[in-house]
Amino acid sequence: MGPPDTGSPDTGSPDTGSPDTGPRRRFFFKVADHESIIAERNTVLAGDDNPENLNVLRSMLEPAGFRVRIARDGDQVLASAAAEPPDIILLDVHMPRKDGYETCGAIRSNADLAEIPIIFVSALADPFNKRQAFELGAVDYFEKPLRMETVVKRLRNAIALTYYRRRCRDLEAVLAEMSTESGTDRDK
Numbered sequence: 168m169g170p171p172d173t174g175s176p177d178t179g180s181p182d183t184g185s186p187d188t189g190p191r192r193r194f195f196f197k198v199a200d201h202e203s204i205i206a207e208r209n210t211v212l213a214g215d216d217n218p219e220n221l222n223v224l225r226s227m228l229e230p231a232g233f234r235v236r237i238a239r240d241g242d243q244v245l246a247s248a249a250a251e252p253p254d255i256i257l258l259d260v261h262m263p264r265k266d267g268y269e270t271c272g273a274i275r276s277n278a279d280l281a282e283i284p285i286i287f288v289s290a291l292a293d294p295f296n297k298r299q300a301f302e303l304g305a306v307d308y309f310e311k312p313l314r315m316e317t318v319v320k321r322l323r324n325a326i327a328l329t330y331y332r333r334r335c336r337d338l339e340a341v342l343a344e345m346s347t348e349s350g351t352d353r354d355k
Contacts, residue, residue: 208232210255233319244256275304284329
């Protein structure tokens with residue numbers, strides 16, 4: 168699932184690659200370039216009760232390199248995401264049992280799934296539906312009919328942004344650790 172973890176800390180010296188010891192230890196991160204992140208074969212979980220809509224999504228996304236899993240209602244989306252978290256979730260607003268809004272809320276309240284980007288796909292173009300989707304934590308809202316080029320680019324961008332957000336959080340944790348170590352070293 169998702170891009171490879173290229174942000175692992177390397178505690179080596181920039182010149183020799185040998186581990187530094189003591190207070191001057193440095194952390195180096197291997198940074199993936201944007202193209203390698205968006206070129207990764209990502210998994211899309213598409214939730215829609217209309218098989219024709221799911222076929223349209225699949226026919227757009229698979230040739231672009233995405234793996235597509237389908238779910239026909241909100242409960243199936245939740246079960247599928249919990250069993251194997253996808254890189255991104257597409258939700259229709261109107262689905263049986265749990266609609267897209269309820270499903271989005273349930274995903275956002277689950278700590279294991281909360282960071283997965285969610286995009287609504289709907290024929291409903293009124294501002295109320297869009298506002299509700301964004302208030303619940305959606306990262307985008309696609310109006311039908313869909314345009315392949317736009318959908319693929321926006322999916323890749325949402326996945327890349329999520330990747331960068333995680334990397335930033337990882338770097339913040341490393342900086343906090345370095346700051347703590349630096350304070351400890353000064354106290355000696």
